[in-house]
Amino acid sequence: MQKIKKFSARTVNLPNEDIDTDQIIPARFLTRQTTDGIGKCLFADWRFDKSGRPKEDFILNQPESSDAEILVAGNNFGCGSSREHAAWSLLDYGFRAIISTSFADIFQNNSLKNGLITIAVNLETHKWLLEHPATTLIVDLDNTQICLENGKVISFPIDSFARYCLLNGVDQLGYLLNHDTEISAYENKQQ
């Protein structure tokens, strides 16, 4: 796992509420056996028309969005299917963080395990971000805060263990494997 501490990036707004993982990546792309190049499938039915041409009116296809690495989305982002392909496709496309007012549980879990930071903000900050498209933010994971272009600093909640793993590049599977003794003891007790 790559360590993540602090980065600065531009935002792009997708204010729809309840964006589900079927929109993030439609089911027909779930037959892939690896995650390589999966960013091509991100928001496929919103980005491309039936013949595969980019839809000009979709925000990610507009020139000013080309270098955006933070997605500002509407409430309850990532609801629906548990497909981790959603987090993989957002990352592979180039996003490093998603900002919303809330996230669906499984999507949030999947994202943090892959180094995609989910940042839940209050309505006021969310509104400011939507009113200031393509703004540049600093995401400071060490201090669990984002710094807006207007100088405002806003704290965001993140699970302390997820934060520790991201900051130190710790693999959660390795952490679990290190508890083999406790797992075996539990199994013996149950028998």
Add this chain to the structure above:
Amino acid sequence: MQTAPKTLFDKIWEQHVVVPETEDTPAILYIDLHLIHEVTTPQAFSLLRENNLKVRTPQKVLATMDHSTPTVPIASLKDLDIVSESGPAQQIRDMIQNCKDFDIELYGFESKYRGIVHVIGPELGATQPGKTIVCGDSHTSTHGAFGALAFGIGTTEVAHVLATQCLLQRKPRTLAVNLNGKLNEGVSAKDIILKVIGQIGVGGGTGHVIEYRGNTVASLTLEQRMTICNMSIEAGARAGLFAPDEATYEYLDGRPRSPKGKEWDRALKVWKGWQTDTDASFDKEVDIDVSALTPMITYGTNPGMVMSIESTIPDHKGNQSLKKALDYMHFESGKSLLNHPIDVVFIGSCTNSRLSDLRDAATILKGRKIAENMRVLIVPGSQSVKAEAEAEGLDRIFRESGAEWRESGCSMCLGMNGDTVGSGKLAVSTSNRNFEGRQGSGSRTILASPKTAAASAITGSVQDPRQFETQV
């Protein structure tokens, strides 16, 4: 010292904690049953191979294939390429290889027990009260109908469970949904859960485990409870739960993986303890008057955009998400959907593909014909359900009505196996998600119960099933 009263969820959680949660670290939770299917496991198996890891407890893994499998009959796996595209076909072959390489028993193509993972777990008796059950599939919540703590996980977590039989988890909060009153004729469990989602919203259960309680519960069959738990995730909940009762034990008695003889007696004693204590409190509570329910239908692009079939589509009041949803559906605020023409009816999915669902549809389709130019696809949840339905002659009723009767699988619910609604077409579907394009690119979906779907198939338009005389 007196211990504080606990909820059923608290009890199952505590029983499975290997290492307790602290401020800095989540709990390590032991998983009793790991269900796997072909779509959310390939990268997990790759992770095991890369790290030279084995599956810790293969006997606690139950594998099947359902999402990518075709529902048109084929004589053997050799014929897969005739009916399937290369992606799904390869995924099926890889699943067979992965299970072989890691010593996991697979209910594969030739198995008479093959089917949708959330249908076969209970059918086999693998789903039992008090167990922790996970699967790389959000509808794992289905198994909560038996008093098991069951929830969906991502592929990285699938690898965690394969390698360690454990998960890192923060303890969720609890939500009691109190169901009271008697279900009216023509109204079903699907209508109950659609009502719940409509009331609390698609994010209303986020971070919570729901326990369904109240005086309606005793009258609900296990199949009805599965439908309700199945769609708990559509309200954002981690899991749905019903405390086990006599109906649960009766369902499990004699199933292939249920305990036998003295083991059964011992299990029963333990299972009876999986109840919420009388004075236990929940973080949130919601009340639903079941006796006031009518058939429910969705009008938008998530399951929370739902109304009584007698109602009219609400005003979007400037809500851009609802406006966008209505534009996508080609629906208008203020209009009723009764008699609105449809193109397709799908009866199936892990929500509504069990024998009782098919019987519900058959009571309406018996002796009637589906409307001209309609496509009606009826897909049993498992090969066992298929065999049982055929033994009762339900397949004949369906075929004589003009519907297609298929092999088991997820089919048109998510449109990744060859079964799709078609771009721009409108379906009444007994599945669980009406997201944009969920049933294939450009598809439009109205979620409803099997009875509502069957009634709509006959006229080729949205219909209230209560106006149809049912044939038993």
